[in-house]
Amino acid sequence: MKEIFVRLDRCVGCHSCELACAVEHSRSKNIFEAISETPRPRRRLYVEYVMARKMPFLCRHCEDAPCVRACRTGALTQDPLTRIVTHNPDKCIGCWMCTMVCPYGVIGREWERRIALKCDRCPGREIPACVEACPTKALVFMEQEEFARLTRLEAAEEVAKSYRIAG
Amino acid sequence: MGYEVLVRPERCISCYACEVACAREHGGLSNVWVLPQGVPILCRHCQNAACLEVCYTGALEQRDGEVIFHREKCTGCELCLLACPFGAIGLDGKRAYKCDLCSHRRQEGLMPACALTCPAGAISYSCVADFSHRKRGIAGLSWAMGYERRGK
Amino acid sequence: MKVVPTICPYCGAGCPLGIKVSNGEAIGIEYITDHPLTKGALCPKGNAALEILYHPNRIRSPMVRERGGWREIGWDEALELLARRLMEVKEKHGPDALGFLSSAKATNEENYLFQKMARLLGTNNVDHCARLCHSPSVVGLRKALGSGTMTNPIPDLANSRCIFILGSNFAENHPIVSRWVLEAKDRGAFVIVADPRYTPTAQLANLYLPLRPGTNIALLNGMMAVILREGLADFQFIAQRTKGFEALRASLSDFSVEKASEITGLNPADIVTAARAYARSEASAIIYCMGVTQHATGTDNVLACANLALMCGQVGRPGTGLFPLRGQNNVQGASDMGALADLLPGYVPTTDDGGRRRLASLWGREDLPPKPGLTVVEMMEAAIEGKIKAMYIMGENPAVSDPKAGDTLKALEKLEFLAVQDLFLTETAQLAHLVLPVACWAEKSGSYTSTERRVQWSEKAVEPQGVLSDLEIIGLLGKKIGLWDKTFSPEEVLREIGLAIPAYRGITPERLKASTEGIFWPCPDQSHPGTPILHRDRFLTPDGKANFYPVSHQPPKEEPSLNFPLIMTTGRMVAHYNSGALSRNILPLSRYAPSLWVEINPQDAEEMGLVEGERVRISSPRGEVEAMVRISEKVIPGLIFLPFHFPGVNFLTLKELDPEARIPAYKVSACRVEKGGSHGV
Known part of the structure; x- marks a missing residue:
């Protein structure tokens, strides 16, 4: 994914x-x-x-997300395949349990209504x-593998550069 | 507008200061309950609150993002206790009681007692935006320190 | 309605507490939000402080004990009786037959006048409960750094990058400290907690070290061995600012992390992690408390902490230092005021001729008794031996707080005359011949010195009803005995304190009343802002250099045996306070723990067939007590934990004293647990 x-x-x-x-x-x-x-x-x-x-x-869409665990009304659900955490505004009661457990502080509030707002x-x-x-x-x-490969390529470039300098 | 009692449970040291302060401010009964695991539970003042939906005497009312309880209208049917998803409503004899966000203190321009008294800073009275912003600052610190170590 | 600023009467943190007063009556408390320490916060005890004020159990009139019970008498009669009996004993048996216990709950002024009275009467037998909590810090840190106090203010912890917490459960005992530790943690600090019990403080830790009770030195020496082996010590600091490092290095040469692991029962990798984190960070602090001091090796434990801090150069800068957290609202002040058997005001040893005579001339005398007096526990022994005939106890409850309580009760009962001055009829007061009721903190003015060395003024909020303040009682008593010819106001006494103690010279009542955050001593003159951080450029030792004192692990005085297979350790819980004289009387607090409980590991409980809530009998070679079982993983197998706020716990504890600081070894005693108390299940 x-x-x-x-x-x-x-x-x-x-x-x-x-x-x-x-x-x-x-x-x-x-x-x-x-x-x-x-x-x-x-x-x-x-x-x-x-x-x-x-x-x-x-939102990092955490595995076994704490916000989903903390939600008492089922407004937050996690797709088991994509791990995307989705928020259903109709079910949200604005109790802020998700906000309070989120370690990254990425669950905000809608301007007009007293309900949560997060990345979908x-x-x-x-x-x-x-x-x-x-x-x-x-x-x-x-994909995570692709991102790691990208980082490796960057690191390899650095190493190659230093070899070039060293002759 | 938009101010809430928000909790950082990882900070709670279960010292019960909020309970004692709340009980003092509300005639001996605390509207906040500290679980031994270190989580203060109090009314979340929900939008479309379940307690409000089930109350047939109109003792509960929603106004300005706050669930207000009118003690004189309460018949003690306990339906709100059953409906509340947090167990944040108590029963005193034949009347319910719940957090009023220290309305008597806010009238004087003071913060709710639990948020002010918390020695560990676990309970705060702020808006969601400020609360989350502070959390991002903390998360960002370890992220940034990780990047410092990587040297870039 | 007005808000009167006072200082909370509980722990040593010195949190400000506003009392709402209307028509001369206290109607509520208000949080003082502009104080740098608390920002308005208060722990549960502070929140319930007002309950003391109008408590129905308070004594409101002096009382004498007669065969039929208590008889109320007038103030004049009471003071007359007290003066007469004290003087009789002095005439008949000499001044050293008198024993005085001062109070860490009373103001600086009261402690100063109390010890002055004792010394003018010709004895140094004046002591207080600092002996039972931080006397090793006073002795040990004075030897190592030149001052036995906390080096930095509590809010300064927020600047630490690594906080090492040893034998301190501040989350329950000084809750406000957790605010600043958590603040540091939010800023990325690494928090290490070493404690045999998984306390609420341990929950805050990044690294938790469940060491065996009484093995602090092994852990600290193990860490120092790692630091030396890996070259993490601050050699520049050691060379410039300390002495005696070579001796320490030599003493650690045959010690290793493996040996430390064997003694402490910790994973060696954890000791290495702790050592590296402490030594490498830019600013590391050590917080320690009773888990370090209340041992027969208390002074050595403190010296080991000082060695670690000095070795890594973690003293004298923001975010560094040693934090011996004091337990009572004025235990620092009472020690400063010289309510100690071997030290005069300003920590002048009684044996120091020059210092003693200087003080004597201030008090209009030629000389004062040079011989160090008896300490808290020694006084009780002397009473049993019949050497002490009369005691005057101001606001202490030794019947609950002293070790091996069976002996304490025997001692107090044996006295010819015992006068107790307290708010409630405590376990000690019940044994007294004369009980004097006193004003509580909100009913008097005066200054308190918090654990941070922060001197703060507490204002009188309400008029006392039927009672006098400690200061008035001592003043009147001294007048009756003929020590002085007038009574004193707190302001007058504070000015005299300024003359007697150089560190308090710049601290005047006017300055204290005008300041919201108090003044940190040393404050040598009136324009001096105070000294929040000690040891910045030089240490307070005579030559300005800190000293290393090599120490090594010694096994605790009592090991588990066949008959007494468990180790018992004692401590506090958040809702209660010290001997419980206050908190057990206050319902909003005592409802959290109305009676004594004991924490037992599930494994031990299963072996003994104990269930949660069952009553058991706990006995040691010295006595026994009943408690309710709480089964909990917080204690390791083989260890049980009892909160010492209830009478009876100290029937079990050991009276072995630290050779230098004379502190009893409260923290480790062997015991056994048996099913079935007298009340059944």
Whole structure:
């Protein structure tokens, strides 16, 4: 299964992902119309600044997710195959149990209604909107094996470079 | 608007300060229950709350993201106790009782007592956005430190 | 309505507590949110503090014990009786037949005046419960660093990158400390907890070390051996700021992590992890408490902690240091004020001629008694031997708190005269000939020194009803005896303290009242801001350098035997406080644990066929007690845990004393558990 991975060294903190996320989750899916919609379209991922680094935070869709465990009404469910954690707003009662257990702080609140809001990994799209919007490819959508291979290639390049310098 | 009593259960040291403070503020009965495992349980003031749905005397009312309890209308039928998914409603003789987010303190511009008294900082009175932002900061710290170690 | 700022009367953290007063009556408490330590927080005890104020069980009039029971008498008669009986014993048997127990619950001013009275009467037999908790810290840290106190303020823990917690259960006993440890953890600190019991504090740990009781030195020496082997010591710091390192290195040369693992029962890898984490971090702190001090090797344990901190240069900077957490709201202050048998105000040894005479001249005398007096436990022994004839106990409950309680009761019963000054008719007061009721913290003004060395002023919130404050009683008594010719206000006494103790010179009542966060001593003059962090550039030893004292593991004084196969350790729980004189009287607290319980590992419980909630009899070679069984994985097999807030627990404990600090070895006693208390299941 493909996951969203973050290459922290590439994030410049441009917030494009946040904007794309909000637009994708609007009714019109168009930035100009989205800004005047009610409920106001909201982002489900967050770019934070920690230790002089820019870090995009988004739901990790954890295995046996704590938020799903904590949910008392069945609003949060996890697909056993894709491991995507989906939130059903009709069942949500805004008790914030999921918010309180989430270790990454990525379950937010809808603006108008007192219910939770989280990443659904863009069900209608082949590539999630945030990934597509990222100009520096800090966000990538791929299989874990592929991501690890990418990192290995980068490391190999470094090693090769040093060999070249050493002659 | 939007302020909630939010808990970081990993911080709870089961010291019962919230229980003692709540009982003092509410005439001897605590509206928060600390489980020995270290989780304070209190009314979550749910949207479309189950307790409210089952109450046929109108003793429970939803206003401004808060479930308000009118003691004088309560008949003690215990349906709300049965309906509450958290067990956060108690019974005092023949009347129910539950968290009112310290309405008497908020009128004076003070925080709910449990959130203020918690020595470990496990209970906070904040909005979801601030709460999650702080959590992301903590998670981000270990993430960033991992990157520091990798040297890039 | 107004909010009167006071200091919480429970543990040594010194949290501020606002009392809402309307028409002279306390109607509620308010949280003081601008204090740097608490930010408004209070633990359950602080939250229930007001219950003391109007408690129906409080004594409201002086009482004498007669054959038929208690008879209420007037204040004048009571003070007359007290003065007469004390003077009679002094005339007949000499001043050293008197014993005085001061109180870590009373203000600085009261402790100062109390020990001054004892010493003016010609005896150094004045002591208080610091002897039972942190006397090894006073002795050990003074030898090593020059000052027996906490080096850094509690909120400074947030700057630590590694926090090593040894024998401290602050999550229950000083809950506010967990706020700052958790804050450090949020900032990425590594938290290590070493404790034989899996306490709520241990739940906060990244690494938990369940060591065998009484093996602290082996663990610390094991860590130091690792640090030396891996070259992680701060050799620059050692060379510039310490002495005696070579002796320590030599003493550790034949010690290894494997030996430490054998003694402590810990996984060697965990000891290595702890050692590396502590030594490598930029700022590491050590928090320790009764689990370190209440042993027959208490002083050695403290020295081992100091050795570790000095070896890694983890002293004198923000986020570093040693944190001996004090148990009572003014145990630091009472020690500073010289309510100790061997130390005068300002930690001047009684044997130091110059210092003693300087103090004597301040008090208008030529000299004071030079011979160190008897300590808490020694006084009880002397009473049994008949050397001490009369005791005056201010706000302490030795019948519950002292070790081998059977002996304590014998001693108190044998006294010719016992006067007790307390809020409630405690187990000790019931044995007294004369009981004097006193004002509680909210009914008097005065200064308290918290465990952080933070001196704070506590304001009188309500007028006492029928009772006098300790300060008024001592003042009147001294006047009756003829030691002075007037009574004193707290402000007057604090000014005299400033003259007597150099570290308090800059601390005046005016400054304290104007400040919300108090002043850290040492504060040598009135423009000095106080010293939150000690040992920044030089240590407080005479030559400014810290000292290493090599120590080695010694087995506890009592090992499990055939008859007494279990090890018993004691400790506290969050809802109760010390001897329980306060908390057992307060329903919002005592409902969490109305009676004594004992924690037993499921494995042991199964062997003995015990079930949860059953009553059992626990006995040691010294006595026995009944308790309710709580089966719990928190204790390791072979260990049982009892909270010491209930009378009876100390019937079991051992009276072996540490040779230097004279602290009893409370923490390790052999015992056995038998089915069936007298009340059945």
